[in-house]
Amino acid sequence: MPEFTSRRGLLFGTAAVSAGALLVGCTSNETKDDPAANDQPAADDKPGKAVTIGFAGPQADHGWLNAINQNAKSRAERYEDVTLEITEGSNDTAQQIGQIETLINKKVDVLVVLPADGKALTQVGLKAMRAGIPVVNLDRIFNSPQAYRCWIGGDNYGMGLNAGHYIGEKLKDKGDARVIELAGLDNLELTKQRTQGFDDALKNYPNIKKVARQAAEFTVESGQAKMAQLLQAQSDFDALWNHDDDQGVGALRAIEQAGRDDFLMVGGAGALSAFQAIKKDDGVLKATVLYPPTMAASAIDLARALGQGKGVGGLAEFEIPSSLTLYSAVVDKDNVDQYMATGFK
Amino acid sequence: MTQPVSPPRDSIDKAPAASGPPAWRTMLFRADVRTLSLLGVLAALILIGGVTKPDEFLDTRNLQLVLTQASVIGVVTVGMTFVITSGGIDLSVGAIVALASVWATTVATQEYGFVGILFTAVIVGVGCGLVNGLLIAYGGMVPFIATLAMLASARGLALQITDGSTQVVTVDAILDLGERDAYVLGIPPLVLVFALVTIIGWLVLNRTTFGRRTVAVGGNAEAARLAGIDVRRQRLYLYLLSGLCCGIAAFLLIVLSGSGQNTNGNLYELDAIAAAIIGGTLLSGGRGTITGSVLGVLIFTTITNIFALNNLQSDVQQIAKGAIIVAAVLVQRRTASTT
Numbered sequence: 001m002p003e004f005t006s007r008r009g010l011l012f013g014t015a016a017v018s019a020g021a022l023l024v025g026c027t028s029n030e031t032k033d034d035p036a037a038n039d040q041p042a043a044d045d046k047p048g049k050a051v052t053i054g055f056a057g058p059q060a061d062h063g064w065l066n067a068i069n070q071n072a073k074s075r076a077e078r079y080e081d082v083t084l085e086i087t088e089g090s091n092d093t094a095q096q097i098g099q100i101e102t103l104i105n106k107k108v109d110v111l112v113v114l115p116a117d118g119k120a121l122t123q124v125g126l127k128a129m130r131a132g133i134p135v136v137n138l139d140r141i142f143n144s145p146q147a148y149r150c151w152i153g154g155d156n157y158g159m160g161l162n163a164g165h166y167i168g169e170k171l172k173d174k175g176d177a178r179v180i181e182l183a184g185l186d187n188l189e190l191t192k193q194r195t196q197g198f199d200d201a202l203k204n205y206p207n208i209k210k211v212a213r214q215a216a217e218f219t220v221e222s223g224q225a226k227m228a229q230l231l232q233a234q235s236d237f238d239a240l241w242n243h244d245d246d247q248g249v250g251a252l253r254a255i256e257q258a259g260r261d262d263f264l265m266v267g268g269a270g271a272l273s274a275f276q277a278i279k280k281d282d283g284v285l286k287a288t289v290l291y292p293p294t295m296a297a298s299a300i301d302l303a304r305a306l307g308q309g310k311g312v313g314g315l316a317e318f319e320i321p322s323s324l325t326l327y328s329a330v331v332d333k334d335n336v337d338q339y340m341a342t343g344f345k
Numbered sequence: 346m347t348q349p350v351s352p353p354r355d356s357i358d359k360a361p362a363a364s365g366p367p368a369w370r371t372m373l374f375r376a377d378v379r380t381l382s383l384l385g386v387l388a389a390l391i392l393i394g395g396v397t398k399p400d401e402f403l404d405t406r407n408l409q410l411v412l413t414q415a416s417v418i419g420v421v422t423v424g425m426t427f428v429i430t431s432g433g434i435d436l437s438v439g440a441i442v443a444l445a446s447v448w449a450t451t452v453a454t455q456e457y458g459f460v461g462i463l464f465t466a467v468i469v470g471v472g473c474g475l476v477n478g479l480l481i482a483y484g485g486m487v488p489f490i491a492t493l494a495m496l497a498s499a500r501g502l503a504l505q506i507t508d509g510s511t512q513v514v515t516v517d518a519i520l521d522l523g524e525r526d527a528y529v530l531g532i533p534p535l536v537l538v539f540a541l542v543t544i545i546g547w548l549v550l551n552r553t554t555f556g557r558r559t560v561a562v563g564g565n566a567e568a569a570r571l572a573g574i575d576v577r578r579q580r581l582y583l584y585l586l587s588g589l590c591c592g593i594a595a596f597l598l599i600v601l602s603g604s605g606q607n608t609n610g611n612l613y614e615l616d617a618i619a620a621a622i623i624g625g626t627l628l629s630g631g632r633g634t635i636t637g638s639v640l641g642v643l644i645f646t647t648i649t650n651i652f653a654l655n656n657l658q659s660d661v662q663q664i665a666k667g668a669i670i671v672a673a674v675l676v677q678r679r680t681a682s683t684t
Binding site: 059060061062063065066186211212213214215217218219220221222223224225226228229230232233235246249250253256257258259271273344345 | 401407504509511525602606609611653656659
């Protein structure tokens with residue numbers, strides 16, 4: 001993992017260069033100084049048949065999405081037999097459909113798609129599959145299982161569940177404990193799933209009551225504004241679950257400005273700043289529930305395995321599985337060092 | 346509906362009283378009715394807040410909070426009021442706030458500390474305003490299109506600078522300004538800046554030649570030109586002013602949130618236009634009121650505050666916000682037509 005860190009540093013350092021590379025879809029001819037060959041890929045590392053992978057993702061206007069792109073690119077670079085055709089990220093459904101159709105026309109061997117909206121992009125996923133191009137559906141899921149060969153993504157419900165259990169265990173001996181929730185964008189399906197998981201977990205702890213919930217917008221600004229209001233509304237509570245570490249930067253600022261430290265906070269996603277705060281342990285943030293951007297690197301591994309007709313190392317199956325749900329691990333002071341290198345900025 | 350008021354040609358550069366006592370008195374009275382109806386809406390909201398959450402709402406800290414949260418968008422709205430009064434529109438304010446905030450919080454700038462960040466934010470804001478102004482005044486572009494182009498490119502540039510990541514501020518002098526220790530007589534510094542911008546904005550619009558020219562250009566640009574006003578230069582200055590306000594707002598947002606992010610200032614353009622419109626500024630130009638705009642901002646911020654205190658969800662908040670815009674405008678139309 002330390003090698004991975006230095007590689008990330010390099011990548012972030014040359015962000016402008018990468019952006020240029022992204023535009024021209026050129027990734028394969030960069031210097032191969034790859035020291036990260038010893039962490040475990042999904043399929044085996046031995047060079048095989050040359051595979052061209054088309055990658056279409058949403059606009060990286062958020063730390064996590066940027067990390068997704070970086071993970072996909074750096075993983076593809078380490079395979080000599082992989083060529084990555086990357087399209088410019090877009091949040092516009094029509095534009096993303098057009099980009100995927102271009103990749104289909106270019107006859108890439110495998111497609112990796114992180115749709116801005118899974119439901120809206122189902123048709124183009126079907127089109128690719130019918131054209132004989134296997135699709136690895138990353139994270140936001142298509143409506144029909146026919147539209148992808150393999151799905152890999154995070155577990156939003158599991159994030160809520162694990163955050164709820166972590167808080168539940170911390171407060172289980174406290175009578176009449178009060179918990180509040182700072183949710184993400186309310187018009188996203190994933191926000192509802194995170195809240196549902198959280199509520200379900202809290203049902204195991206009858207002494208705990210969720211007294212307030214406000215939705216922010218995954219941005220620092222909204223996190224600060226909504227948290228400031230929540231703190232004013234709730235003069236006394238024991239724990240806070242915040243769905244997203246980016247808006248958490250704003251939430252922590254509001255908490256600091258209000259001079260409050262009488263509760264514990266659990267974040268979500270796994271940003272570097274959150275890991276650093278957890279490690280330092282001088283504030284309310286005690287843990288964060290992962291939604292790992294490394295899933296993009298794994299998606300590249302799966303796409304390569306699909307292109308080369310390989311299975312997954314460590315499993316008895318000859319084929320790769322049809323779906324892989326990542327675990328939403330809780331990172332706290334005890335295990336934060338292990339995850340530090342995966343933290344995104 | 347009242348008609349846009351275009352001052353007589355010979356009176357544009359003179360005091361408003363010169364346009365004759367009866368008309369002047371009617372204008373003042375109308376303005377008062379408008380302000381009063383807005384104050385009425387605000388009072389009703391305060392009553393609702395006080396009844397539903399007496400302990401949390403009627404609390405000094407809450408007052409500080411509401412005013413602080415109104416500050417950033419409030420400063421933007423003052424600039425927007427000038428632009429709309431002149432018959433223009435600035436759709437790029439939110440994007441300029443985003444660009445100014447991320448540029449001012451890049452690591453290189455943070456090395457120069459407080460002053461570096463402040464100046465960068467203001468210069469970027471003014472620079473964007475300059476581009477808008479030149480395109481509109483001398484390039485002959487429609488304000489809607491020019492500022493729409495600025496919206497797109499400033500957001501894109503902000504995204505490129507940050508690469509999607511959040512720029513956390515490490516300059517203590519900036520962070521301290523947002524802390525409770527920095528309050529002057531219980532007033533947060535952000536609110537003081539907002540108040541100062543409001544007062545200066547009011548004075549400039551109502552008591553200076555620049556203000557009268559702005560109203561004249563918005564009322565009838567051709568008449569203003571014939572009256573000897575350099576309409577193009579006036580328009581350039583107005584977009585510069587809006588950009589300046591965005592730069593100041595970006596700095597306030599950096600102090601408030603302790604960071605710069607490319608998503609900053611999201612939908613500010615709509616909030617600022619809505620606040621100016623319910624405040625009584627005519628979208629077609631020729632009439633503008635800083636007091637009304639600021640009351641509009643306070644009404645929106647108070648609604649958000651009351652909703653959050655009562656733990657209402659965002660869908661309900663949005664519906665109610667829309668309803669209040671409609672109600673406020675309808676009330677104004679009624680009061681305006683009966684006078």
